[in-house]
Every structure is written in C-alpha cells, then in structure tokens.
Amino acid sequence: MHVPTAHLQAKRDEIAPIVLLPGDPLRAEYIAQTYLEDPVRYNEVRGMFGYTGRYAGKRISVQGTGMGAPSMGIYAHELIWGYGAKTLIRIGTAGALQPQMQLRDVVLGVSASYDGSYRDYQVPGTLVPTASFALLHTAFTMAKEIGLRVHAGPILSSDTFYAEDGLESLKSWQKYGILAVEMEAASLYLAAQRANVQALCMLTISDLPFKGEGSSSEERQKSFHTMMELALRCAVQA
Known part of the structure; x- marks a missing residue:
C-alpha cells in the first residue's frame, strides 16, 4: 500500500509496529502527552491524531x-x-x-460477536473475530497481578448506539454470556486475522445499561488511567 495513505499522513517509518487504538483522538493526544517520552504527532488528517514516542524504552504509537x-x-x-x-x-x-x-471493571475481549455486515471478509462459513492469545494472556496476567477486577470473555460489537427497542436487543446477547457491548472490536480482530498480526480489545466498563448507572467524570478518569497503564505495560511485553 502506498504511503502516506488516504487517512494517515505519516512517512513509512514514523509509526511504530505497536499501536494503541483509542476511539477518541483527544484521548490519543492525552495518552501521548501523559505517558510517552518525546511524543511526535505524525497525523492530524480529519482531526484523527496519531503520535509516536517511547514508553519504558520501547517505541509505541497511539x-x-x-x-x-x-x-x-x-x-x-x-x-x-x-x-x-x-x-x-x-x-x-x-x-x-x-x-x-461493576463500573470501572476491565474487560478483555476474547471474541467479538457483531450485528453488522463485514463484507470484506468472506469465507464459506462463519468467521469468528478473535483476540490474539499471547496478548490476551499477557494482559490478563498483568491485570491480576496488580489487583484489577478483570473479566475475559466474549463481547459484542454493535453498529447501533441508540436502539429503538431500548435494551430488548441487548437481552438476547446477555443470555449467551456476552460480557459487554462496544462498537469496534470485531472489525479490528477481523483485520488482524486477515493479516496474521496480533490484536486485543481492552475495555473499561463505563455504563451499566440494565441498572441505569454510569461512571462519574472522576471515575472515568481514574479507570481510564488504569486501562491505559495496563495497555502500555502489555505493549512493552509484546
């Protein structure tokens, strides 16, 4: 693929082999400025910031x-x-x-069911989006060692944020032991499986939909820091 690409303006050597992927570009900026040594912004196309720096001596991009x-x-x-x-x-x-x-728990997505259509990945059967075991094992072990409330299991990547049926559609997934719902993991896992590279989705529980509870600003900040640090430690070991 020719670089710069359509959405990334970096030169080929400006992005590290290890990349953390927050959805929010401002969170990418915050992670880079808070945790990385000598971070350099390599992308701002469409306001989707990307940075490369070092953490514990290892080159990492966000x-x-x-x-x-x-x-x-x-x-x-x-x-x-x-x-x-x-x-x-x-x-x-x-x-x-x-x-x-509970709020602030950490979830590691072993697999990611989805309710969308991924036409880019066609097989004569059902392809299951799955995390890389090495990353999953490292993250789970580290989380336990530092005393985090961590869950590893199946998650749901949903294309729907505001469902007209409220929580009814989520109840069907709940019955099958799906731990949590987000929007991007399945797409990431399929892309990684196709290219035979490693991928993991690491999540902080910010909402309890069936209880009508959500994290406060302070709780979100603390839990995000915990997850960020776990992700960085995992990246160093990758």
Whole structure:
C-alpha cells in the first residue's frame, strides 16, 4: 500500500509496529502527552491524531480511530498494510451486560460477536473475530497481578448506539454470556486475522445499561488511567 495513505499522513517509518487504538483522538493526544517520552504527532488528517514516542524504552504509537466498525476497519487496514503494524491494542469503553460486573471493571475481549455486515471478509462459513492469545494472556496476567477486577470473555460489537427497542436487543446477547457491548472490536480482530498480526480489545466498563448507572467524570478518569497503564505495560511485553 502506498504511503502516506488516504487517512494517515505519516512517512513509512514514523509509526511504530505497536499501536494503541483509542476511539477518541483527544484521548490519543492525552495518552501521548501523559505517558510517552518525546511524543511526535505524525497525523492530524480529519482531526484523527496519531503520535509516536517511547514508553519504558520501547517505541509505541497511539492512533485515534473514531467511532464504529467502518472507521476502525479503515485505520486498522492502513496501519497494517501501509505501515507494517504488528500489534494493535484497542483501548475503549463499554456497557456491561452481565449482572456481576461493576463500573470501572476491565474487560478483555476474547471474541467479538457483531450485528453488522463485514463484507470484506468472506469465507464459506462463519468467521469468528478473535483476540490474539499471547496478548490476551499477557494482559490478563498483568491485570491480576496488580489487583484489577478483570473479566475475559466474549463481547459484542454493535453498529447501533441508540436502539429503538431500548435494551430488548441487548437481552438476547446477555443470555449467551456476552460480557459487554462496544462498537469496534470485531472489525479490528477481523483485520488482524486477515493479516496474521496480533490484536486485543481492552475495555473499561463505563455504563451499566440494565441498572441505569454510569461512571462519574472522576471515575472515568481514574479507570481510564488504569486501562491505559495496563495497555502500555502489555505493549512493552509484546
């Protein structure tokens, strides 16, 4: 793939092989400025900021992806095929679907069911979007070691944010043990599987839809920091 790409203006060597993927470009900026040594902004096309710097001596990039599967699919594809990304870790928020889960819990998506249509990936059967075991094992082990409330299991990537039936559609997924709902993991996992690279979706529970509860600004800030630090530590080990 020719670089710069349609959505990334970086030169080929300006993006690291390890990329953290928050949806919010301002969170990408915050992570870079807070955690990375000597961060350099390599992208601002469409306001989707990307930075490269060092954490614990390792070169790491942070790239905003926007919201939803198509946006994630674009950035994952260009990072992998244009810039040679080998490890991609989504860091985002989610709504919990299981009653035992609490605000600020961390969820690691083992697999990602989806309610959209991914026509780019066709097989004569059902392709299951799945995380990379090595990343998953590293993240789960680290989370346990530092005492986080962590859950590893299936999640849902949904194209619908405001459903007309309220919570009814989520109840169907809840019955099958789906831990949480977000919007991008399935797209990331499929892109990574197609290219034989590593990917993991790491989420902080920000909402409990069936209880009508959400995190306060302070709780979101603290839980985001916990997840960011876990993602960075995992990236160093990748």
